[in-house]
Amino acid sequence: MRSQYRGRVDNRQAIGSWISGPRAAAEDMGVEFGYRGQRLGLPEEGPGSLARPGRRFAALFIDWALCMLVAYGLLSDGRANATSNWALAVFAVLSVLTVGTVGFTPGKRILGLRVVAEDGGRLSLPRVVLRTVALVVIIPAVIWDRDGRGLHDRMARAVQVRI
Known part of the structure; x- marks a missing residue:
């Protein structure tokens, strides 16, 4: 028994x-x-620490909503089925331009996030393009490492940190 x-x-x-x-x-x-981001030499909390998944998803949602508005208002001629295709193109352009120049998209800025290189500097344009293409494909963005970074960030050797 x-x-x-x-x-x-x-x-x-x-x-x-x-x-x-x-x-x-x-x-x-x-x-x-250890804590998330320790292997990368990032602090555990506060500015410069690794961004949490909730904030990253919320920033992505804000960016996607803005891109949908732009696509619907300017590019799709009022056809709802064409809006999502145009929104993806607008999202890719928005991401390359904003992350490549200032290091964040509008959604990331609103939520206090920034995309930086693993060494703390700015991402080069080829790395931003690689990151954006991988993000648009979606699959790399849902595969995470133990630090919580998506495969798209690992491929571009990028880190999303809190400002």
């Missing part, structure tokens, strides 16, 4: 580790990851 109970506890632990994810399971086994 007792061995059956032990099996249930082991199953719960296995299921719990699966639900919480590999990072939590590794931390339960004693692996030290």
